[in-house]
Amino acid sequence: MRARVAVAILATVVLAAVAVGVALLSGAARPDVPTTPFAAPPVTGLPAGPGVLARSTAEGPEYGRLVVAGRGRRDVLALACVRVYAAGGTGVCLREEADAPGSYETVLFDTRLRKTWSSPFAGVPSRARVSASGRMVSWTVFVQGDSYSDAGAFSTRSGILDTRTGDVAGTLETFAVTRDGRPYEAADVNFWGVTFAADDNRFYATMSTGGRTYLVEGDFAARRVRTLRQNVECPSLSPDGTRLAFKKPQPGGTWRPAVLDLATMSETPLAETRAVDDQPAWLDDRTVMYGVKRGARHSDVWAVPADGGGRARLLVPDAESPAPLG
Amino acid sequence: MYLSTVRSAPVAREGGPVRRLLSGNVLALGLVSLVTDVSAEMVTAVLPAYLVLGLHLGMVQYGVLDGLHAGMTAVFRLAGGYAADRWRLRKAVAGFGYGLSALARLGLLAAGPSVAGIGGALAADRIGKGLRTPPRDALITLSAPEPMLGRAFGLHRTMDAVGAFLGPLAALGVLALAGSGQAFSAVFVASFCAATLGVLLLTLFVRDRREPAPLAERRARTSPQEPLRAPGMRRVWSAAVLLGLVTIGDGFVYLILQRREDLSIMWFPLLAVGTNLAYLLLATPMGWLADRVGRGTTVMAGCGALLGVYVLLATGGGSVPLVLLLYGTFYATTDGVLMACAGPVVPERWRTSGMAVVQTGQALAYLVSSAAFGAVWQMWGPAPACWAAAGAVALALPLCGRWLR
Numbered sequence: 026m027r028a029r030v031a032v033a034i035l036a037t038v039v040l041a042a043v044a045v046g047v048a049l050l051s052g053a054a055r056p057d058v059p060t061t062p063f064a065a066p067p068v069t070g071l072p073a074g075p076g077v078l079a080r081s082t083a084e085g086p087e088y089g090r091l092v093v094a095g096r097g098r099r100d101v102l103a104l105a106c107v108r109v110y111a112a113g114g115t116g117v118c119l120r121e122e123a124d125a126p127g128s129y130e131t132v133l134f135d136t137r138l139r140k141t142w143s144s145p146f147a148g149v150p151s152r153a154r155v156s157a158s159g160r161m162v163s164w165t166v167f168v169q170g171d172s173y174s175d176a177g178a179f180s181t182r183s184g185i186l187d188t189r190t191g192d193v194a195g196t197l198e199t200f201a202v203t204r205d206g207r208p209y210e211a212a213d214v215n216f217w218g219v220t221f222a223a224d225d226n227r228f229y230a231t232m233s234t235g236g237r238t239y240l241v242e243g244d245f246a247a248r249r250v251r252t253l254r255q256n257v258e259c260p261s262l263s264p265d266g267t268r269l270a271f272k273k274p275q276p277g278g279t280w281r282p283a284v285l286d287l288a289t290m291s292e293t294p295l296a297e298t299r300a301v302d303d304q305p306a307w308l309d310d311r312t313v314m315y316g317v318k319r320g321a322r323h324s325d326v327w328a329v330p331a332d333g334g335g336r337a338r339l340l341v342p343d344a345e346s347p348a349p350l351g
Numbered sequence: 352m353y354l355s356t357v358r359s360a361p362v363a364r365e366g367g368p369v370r371r372l373l374s375g376n377v378l379a380l381g382l383v384s385l386v387t388d389v390s391a392e393m394v395t396a397v398l399p400a401y402l403v404l405g406l407h408l409g410m411v412q413y414g415v416l417d418g419l420h421a422g423m424t425a426v427f428r429l430a431g432g433y434a435a436d437r438w439r440l441r442k443a444v445a446g447f448g449y450g451l452s453a454l455a456r457l458g459l460l461a462a463g464p465s466v467a468g469i470g471g472a473l474a475a476d477r478i479g480k481g482l483r484t485p486p487r488d489a490l491i492t493l494s495a496p497e498p499m500l501g502r503a504f505g506l507h508r509t510m511d512a513v514g515a516f517l518g519p520l521a522a523l524g525v526l527a528l529a530g531s532g533q534a535f536s537a538v539f540v541a542s543f544c545a546a547t548l549g550v551l552l553l554t555l556f557v558r559d560r561r562e563p564a565p566l567a568e569r570r571a572r573t574s575p576q577e578p579l580r581a582p583g584m585r586r587v588w589s590a591a592v593l594l595g596l597v598t599i600g601d602g603f604v605y606l607i608l609q610r611r612e613d614l615s616i617m618w619f620p621l622l623a624v625g626t627n628l629a630y631l632l633l634a635t636p637m638g639w640l641a642d643r644v645g646r647g648t649t650v651m652a653g654c655g656a657l658l659g660v661y662v663l664l665a666t667g668g669g670s671v672p673l674v675l676l677l678y679g680t681f682y683a684t685t686d687g688v689l690m691a692c693a694g695p696v697v698p699e700r701w702r703t704s705g706m707a708v709v710q711t712g713q714a715l716a717y718l719v720s721s722a723a724f725g726a727v728w729q730m731w732g733p734a735p736a737c738w739a740a741a742g743a744v745a746l747a748l749p750l751c752g753r754w755l756r
Contacts, residue, residue, distance in 0.1 A: 044537075052528065
């Protein structure tokens with residue numbers, strides 16, 4: 026018996042040492058911690074447009090930081106985010122809390138990259154968006170399934186903040202839903218991928234329930250959404266407000282970017298043949314951009330004409346989560 | 352006779368009264384479950400972040416991976432139960448299940464960004480869990496005298512829940528050591544280390560009853576069906592299925608609470624933590640109570656607590672801590688106690704299969720009831736759905752009490 030206890034104690038010590046050792050080593054070898062100095066000091070403000078704000082996936086000191094690409098330059102900013110978007114002088118950054126690895130927060134920043142508002146959330150960052158005026162901000166996070174039961178299904182939560190009034194809707198699940206013209210209530214309602222209209226009240230988003238996904242149009246002040254159409258995910262309203270770029274579900278669980286004309290409700294597939302899982306953004310009224318995954322750690326931002334013609338071109342290499350600037 | 356093994360079990364040194372009452376085998380099994388649950392919950396805590404941020408998988412892919420688990424456990428639970436009885440390999444089957452789950456952690460590391468690889472690793476983990484649960488519970492029933500089974504299961508479930516409680520904290524600890532929320536590999540390695548320790552503790556300290564079956568029994572009972580048809584077994588199985596049918600699922604309970612209180616999403620995970628806390632504090636006292644006042648009575652009391660939960664959810668009454676306390680009480684008075692009821696009614700020869708059948712019946716009934724609850728919610732809204740669930744518990748309460756008497 027004594028021998029067995031000795032074996033158990035020894036094994037506990039060895040296994041604990043392995044666990045701690047690997048944790049410490051993986052910290053030291055972490056590629057997203059700047060170990061080499063930047064070529065140029067990080068920029069402490071948003072450069073003037075035109076350009077694309079994105080999150081860098083370039084190995085080295087840049088990884089995870091924001092970059093602004095345009096006019097043949099690529100400026101690295103003094104801010105790291107997992108998801109980012111900016112418009113009208115307001116930026117939203119979903120990032121890991123500095124002193125609590127594994128915990129995330131929503132941070133708003135101004136053009137000097139100063140924090141103006143922040144709120145922690147339980148979950149994993151997924152999408153972020155700001156209205157063109159910079160007043161309305163939205164974020165989507167994955168919420169872990171309940172780990173204590175076997176039925177821990179995934180879910181997503183989308184929140185909206187009105188920066189002028191401070192009014193926050195923590196989750197759109199509390200909004201009244203009208204589906205196909207009738208009031209609808211279900212426990213499995215999930216929202217993701219919000220985009221705002223120019224009036225800073227109307228918005229579009231994806232809603233899922235009963236195994237279907239819907240494009241919904243929402244009214245923030247009235248706390249209401251209504252379904253418009255099925256199989257339109259992660260909408261993104263064009264600058265002129267006439268079209269939605271979105272990701273269209275394909276058989277086999279992938280997506281392709283497409284554009285929906287809101288006046289005619291006709292869909293146009295875009296000239297992108299690869300699978301794209303991103304909320305698109307508009308570079309201008311004629312061009313849609315989105316991230317395309319390359320391996321597990323890297324991504325590139327591509328652009329494609331919004332009319333379905335032409336072909337996709339590489340816009341910003343080694344970047345994801347693009348937002349147009351200026 | 353099994354109490355005599357206390358002497359040789361180092362883990363029994365902790366408490367005076369416990370040591371007198373329970374065999375070291377129960378403590379050893381509890382300790383194995385504790386470290387295994389630490390290992391499992393470490394992975395659960397970081398898995399969404401790993402899939403979404405580490406691998407850039409979309410939410411639909413995550414949903415598919417997650418849904419894969421649910422059905423898998425049932426089949427392997429029955430298979431594992433049968434194998435353990437057929438070849439009298441309770442400890443070996445349990446050990447294989449624990450080992451498979453441990454290897455699944457390495458599988459996650461090896462799979463890299465491959466969705467199929469990750470799906471395989473998660474499936475292996477679930478198969479391991481399905482295989483090990485019935486032989487583990489059967490070993491508990493064989494490690495304590497019948498009048499103390501409630502306490503034995505209570506103690507085991509407390510230790511199990513402590514592990515589930517510590518797991519996410521351990522994951523955060525590893526991330527903090529590495530100084531990055533992206534140090535998923537380090538979490539998987541630490542989780543593998545914990546799981547390996549679990550297998551080792553099982554090998555070193557858990558004992559199976561190894562005496563050969565009497566020749567007559569071996570000849571007479573070649574099929575597990577006969578003992579499973581015994582009237583006692585039928586009653587326990589019916590009670591388990593009934594319990595499964597009136598349980599709407601944690602997800603719904605927490606969702607209603609969150610909406611009702613308009614809780615910040617920051618607080619949402621704490622609802623599960625609160626329930627688990629009540630469960631781990633109450634499992635042992637409730638097991639003791641079950642031995643004193645009767646297991647059927649205790650399960651009835653648990654149904655009463657569940658009835659309270661549903662009524663509070665339907666009416667919007669009661670504070671969140673009260674609801675969680677009642678909900679944790681329901682688990683503490685039913686989960687282990689039901690297994691304590693199941694043990695004695697199945698002959699030892701087919702004990703593991705019996706436990707597996709009871710557990711599977713309850714789990715499948717629960718799938719049905721949560722789907723039904725979702726449908727009622729969709730048709731009439733959450734409050735009527737809660738009233739319907741409360742009505743179902745009220746009907747089930749006397750039946751459970753009678754069947755488990």
